[in-house]
Amino acid sequence: MSAIFTTPPRPFDIAALFPQLAPLVRTGTRLHPRPGSPTAHDSSVGGPLLWPAGEPWPHCDEPHDRHASQTVHSPDDVRLLRRDLAAADERLRLDPEAPEVTPEERENWERIKVGRPWFDGPIPLLPVAQLYARDVAFPCPPDADLLQVLWCPFDHAERAHPTTTLVWRSAATVTDLLDAPPEPPVVQSQWYLPEPCLFSPEQVTEYPNPSELPEELRAQVEDTSRWASIDPALYSTYAYDPGELYLNNLCHAPGWKTGGWTCWGLSDPVDRPCPECGTDEVPLLTIASSEWDAGSGTWVAEEEPTNPAPPPLGARDGNFTLIDIAGGYNLQLHVCPASPDHPHIELVQ
Numbered sequence: 001m002s003a004i005f006t007t008p009p010r011p012f013d014i015a016a017l018f019p020q021l022a023p024l025v026r027t028g029t030r031l032h033p034r035p036g037s038p039t040a041h042d043s044s045v046g047g048p049l050l051w052p053a054g055e056p057w058p059h060c061d062e063p064h065d066r067h068a069s070q071t072v073h074s075p076d077d078v079r080l081l082r083r084d085l086a087a088a089d090e091r092l093r094l095d096p097e098a099p100e101v102t103p104e105e106r107e108n109w110e111r112i113k114v115g116r117p118w119f120d121g122p123i124p125l126l127p128v129a130q131l132y133a134r135d136v137a138f139p140c141p142p143d144a145d146l147l148q149v150l151w152c153p154f155d156h157a158e159r160a161h162p163t164t165t166l167v168w169r170s171a172a173t174v175t176d177l178l179d180a181p182p183e184p185p186v187v188q189s190q191w192y193l194p195e196p197c198l199f200s201p202e203q204v205t206e207y208p209n210p211s212e213l214p215e216e217l218r219a220q221v222e223d224t225s226r227w228a229s230i231d232p233a234l235y236s237t238y239a240y241d242p243g244e245l246y247l248n249n250l251c252h253a254p255g256w257k258t259g260g261w262t263c264w265g266l267s268d269p270v271d272r273p274c275p276e277c278g279t280d281e282v283p284l285l286t287i288a289s290s291e292w293d294a295g296s297g298t299w300v301a302e303e304e305p306t307n308p309a310p311p312p313l314g315a316r317d318g319n320f321t322l323i324d325i326a327g328g329y330n331l332q333l334h335v336c337p338a339s340p341d342h343p344h345i346e347l348v349q
Contacts, residue, residue, distance in 0.1 A: 007299060008300075026207075027205065032201070032291070038197070043201075045321045057124055062163070074186055075183050078193045081112055132171065147168060150165045161325055161326055209264045258284065262347070265349050274336035281334035289328045
C-alpha cells in the first residue's frame with residue numbers, strides 16, 4: 001500500500017436532514033491510487049500481476065479500427081514520453097533558466113511523434129488493476145481472494161472504451177510467476193496505458209445518485225426550503241444549490257473505488273441484469289479518469305499536498321493513473337452478486 005489518504009468529513013450529515021436516506025446507505029472503498037512501484041504481491045493499478053507461469057496470457061481477437069487514431073505507439077514509447085516530460089518538469093522546477101527540451105528529449109519526441117506501424121493480429125491484454133481481498137473489500141467467488149482486471153488498449157465496435165476481462169483466483173495457488181508477460185505492440189491511446197500506482201484503501205459512506213432516489217425523496221432533496229435549517233456557510237462555498245451539493249459532495253465519492261453506488265451522468269439509470277441469471281448486478285470497480293473535479297473538491301484527501309514539488313504527472317487534476325475514459329468519464333464494472341464469475345457489465349458514465 002502507498003501512503004495513507006483520508007477523505008475530509010462531509011460538510012454535514014445528510015441523513016440527519018433526510019432520514020429516508022438512512023436505509024439506502026452503502027459502503028464504498030476509495031482506492032486513492034498514487035504513483036509507485038508495485039510488485040505482483042501488491043494491490044495496484046498498472047502493476048505486474050500474480051500470474052501463473054503455466055497459464056496462457058489473454059489476448060483480444062476482435063478486429064480493431066485502424067482509423068480510430070492517426071498514429072499508434074508502443075507501450076515503451078508512451079513510458080519514454082512520460083519519463084521525459086517528468087524530467088523536463090523537474091529540471092525547470094529546479095532551474096527556471098534550464099532548457100525546456102534537451103537534444104536527447106527532442107530526438108525521442110520526434111521519433112515517437114511518427115508513430116509505429118499498425119498491427120493486425122491478436123492483441124495481448126494490458127494489466128489495469130489487481131485487488132487482493134486482504135487489502136480491499138469487494139464481492140468475489142468463495143474460492144477466490146484476488147481480482148485481476150485486464151483490458152484491450154483499443155476501442156471496439158459500439159464501445160468507445162477498452163474492453164475489460166476479469167480474472168478471479170486464489171493467490172495461494174500461484175507458486176511460479178510468469179516472468180515476462182507479453183505486451184501489445186501498439187496501443188490506440190497513451191491514456192489506455194495505466195501508470196503504475198499503489199492504493200490507499202479507505203471506506204466511505206455513500207448514498208444513491210439523485211436519479212436513483214425515490215421520486216418523493218428526490219423532490220425533497222432538491223427543495224431549497226428543506227435546507228433552511230442548515231447554515232448556508234456549511235455548503236454555499238461548495239455548490240450553487242442543494243441539488244448540486246448533494247450530487248457532487250454528499251452522495252457518492254469520485255475516483256477509483258470498489259462497491260458503493262453507481263455514478264450516473266451520461267444517461268439516466270438503466271437496469272443491469274446479469275446476462276447469465278438475470279440478477280441485478282452491483283458495482284464492483286470504478287476505473288476513473290480523475291480523483292476529483294472542479295465541483296467535487298470536498299473529496300480531495302486531507303493529506304493531498306496543495307503544491308507538490310514536483311507534482312506527479314496528472315496530479316493537477318487528480319489523474320494519477322493517467323487513464324482517460326471517453327474524455328474524462330468513468331468505466332464502472334458491475335458483477336452479479338449471486339455469482340461474481342458470471343459475465344460482468346461495463347458502464348461508462
